[in-house]
Amino acid sequence: MLSDTHTHTYFSPDSKSNPVDNILRAIENGQKYIAFTDHFDHGIKCGKTDYNFDTEKRSAEIENLRDIYGKRITILNGIETGQQPFENIRDFNAKKLAEYDFDCVIGSTHVIQGLDPYERVFFEGKTMEAAYTILLETLIANAKFWDNYDTVGHFDYSTRYAPYENRTLRYRDFPDLIDEFLKTVIAKNLALEFNTKTAGRVEPDPDIWVRYRELGGELITIGSDAHRPELVGDQFDRFGGFLKSCGFKYTFVFSGRKPVAEKID
Ligand SMILES: [Zn+2]
Ligand SMILES: [Zn+2]
DSSP, rough: OOEEEEOOOOOOOOOOOOOOHHHHHHHTOSSSEEEEEEEEEEEEETEEEEOOHHHHHHHHHHHHHHHHHTOOOOOEEEEEEEOOOHHHHHHHHHHHHSSOSSEEEEEEOOTTTTTTSSSGGGGGOHHHHHHHHHHHHHHHHHHHHHSOOOOEOOOGGGGGGOOOOSSSOOOOHHHHHHHHHHHHHHHHEEEEEEEEEHHSOOOOOOOHHHHHHHHTTOOOOEOOOBBBGTTTTHHHHHHHHHHTTTTTOOEEEEETEEEEEEOOO
């Protein structure tokens, strides 16, 4: 199975997963790699808790797990950083990234105009067109504003929580904005993440992925965004097939910040 590049553990405030259980699940899946990408999201909280972790403590635990499981699977020490187009947040992020040589850095848009779409209030009084236009404008702003990351995490995150009947973000509805977003991702040599947690809830639009390829996009990652061990590698066979049908032959894993290709069977 393709390797999971996006999983959470109890170092994320919204997950209780023991890293050992994520590893065992990934080994059972037949993955070559598993990435731990716990949250660092400056400026928002999970209840009263910061989206942050103790880098030293977590890295020591990962080292220990590498000693135990390293012959069976490669464990990647990654991070999912939250992006907002503000300098103070970018500065905090740079400090966090300087604490450790992470293997892989996901940059994710969780907050749009100060609101997390997970809290449904973001959508109140907005048509789907209005909400998704703001989403795409924010994704473009973040992609242009941020550097020092490898993968654009779940660009379609907001659609998970959208209250509309057909909530798929479709290329044909926003071709200019989606082109601008994809072109920025490609120009910055970033990878685009296929997030199976979103795709499991909202049917993905193949046209976006086909267009990414047409524009020269090759780097893609696949991530479950598992907050529970049993969801590591969730639906990777199904969505690997989807990506193949969009013309991709490989997904990528970032190890030491460098892309490593894995063939889609
Ligand atoms: Zn996320
Ligand atoms: Zn995540």
